[in-house]
Amino acid sequence: MTCIDIENVTVAYHGKVALHNASLQLKSGSICGLVGMNGAGKSTLFKAIMGFVKPIQGRVLINSLPIRYVQKQNLVAYVPQSEEVDWQFPVSVGDVVMMGRYGYMNLLRIPGERDRALVRQSLERVEMLPLRDRQIGELSGGQKKRAFFARALAQQAQVLLLDEPFAGVDVKTEKLMIDLLLELRQAGHTILISTHDLDAITTFCDQVVLINRSILAYGETSEVFTPENLSRTFSSSAQETAPLAQLFGQVQDAA
């Protein structure tokens, strides 16, 4: 069953096209990796799915519904790339995770037994329960990412959109998050995740989307993740040549 349906989406900022004619269908209960250079339109694609930028053409449906209905039903959790939050803000880790539950609460947002239990459980899953009373600015980079991941877990959304969750995190945190993503897939969640960790993609993504201002290729990881396709994805930058050469080696080794 198609869960995320993106049809001919074009997004422009101040007259400059950031994403051209993107079409994509993601199945329920799968993990899809989003790969592309910085500025290739990955974050733009996430924002278009969330309805934060208005496409100049095309549409996005989740479970056949427009995004604004989907948000009200808590079907989608979005973890942006660099949390544009004030780290000095007077909230604790537990408070932040509880914010994932607001959509289920009444107007006054008074947490119930179930909300508290889910916050506890989510913190446990990312191994952050002992830090629940810390002010969020007192966390390390990896712990911050885990806290926001726990908020997405607490939200119990069917669809998770994760923009660069592994950027700047330690190996242990990345491993923990990948294990959790595999658990979530098992439970039928649909996950779209962007990352620069190309090695990891082959280990947990069922599908891959290659993006460079438009979608270059998408499909099963084994079919799409080829040196030719990756070379097209990273083609317009000379800087990428060196890591790309290594990458060819790795992909060919894997194959």
Place this chain on the structure above:
Amino acid sequence: MMELWDILIAPFQLGAMVKAFWVSALVGLVCSALSCYMTLKGWALMGDAVSHAVVPGVVLAYALGLPYAVGAFVFGVGSVAAIGFIKDNTRIKEDTVIGLVFTGFFAFGLVLVSKIKSTVDLSHILFGNVLGISDGDILQTIIIGIITLTALAILRKDLILFCFDATHAKSIGLNTTFLHYVLLTLMSLTAVAGLQTVGIILVVAMLVTPGATAYLLSDRFDHMMLIAMASGVFSSVMGTYLSYHIDGSTGGCIVVLQTLLFVLAMIFAPKHGMLAQGRKTKFGA
């Protein structure tokens, strides 16, 4: 001994002073509650802009026989709309836009005050006149206080989330445009309430200083709110009391006290104060 006591309690036996205590305490409470959101959202400059921009509204409302608050509300929100419009449609940066819009509105207010013959006294608008406050204005302040505190109580969590992480607020389907305008509306209303007590020029202090003081003293929003309100009410009442004894500007005394409390917090706050920070650096903790 009795004489000293008589001097100390004298202000509490004057009708006008007792009224002034109650009004300034209420204004201190309401402004302080809002000040937590203002400081966390980084809206100090916006508060300054809105408080100045309400002046023409206040003058026009007076001339037309409408309540102060109505005119202030229209011009307060109008100034914010103007700031947004100019920012979105020109290449001018936001702080420049804020600077030019609020001075433009304020200047227009000055022209209106000088041309419209009314009972409006410019110095009362600029510097406040809590000792001469009318019963109608007291009623208005009470209504503004009830509206603001009720809105903040109901939307507390949503506004915290909006200030902290507007992206997440949007992604769970909250109407962030609505929350944005709620805060701006409350700011316009409290600016009018503050206008009575400390005047337009100092009202931004009421909307910023208690929040900033409390922010240095707590890492929990609820504690921050309580500390802000306590410091706001204390400064308002003590400032009014002091102004009686030194026969000085009431608004001035209130804001000087608020600033002193801030300086104390800045130096001595247990965790975020300068002494604590200094110790931290010294011992490399």
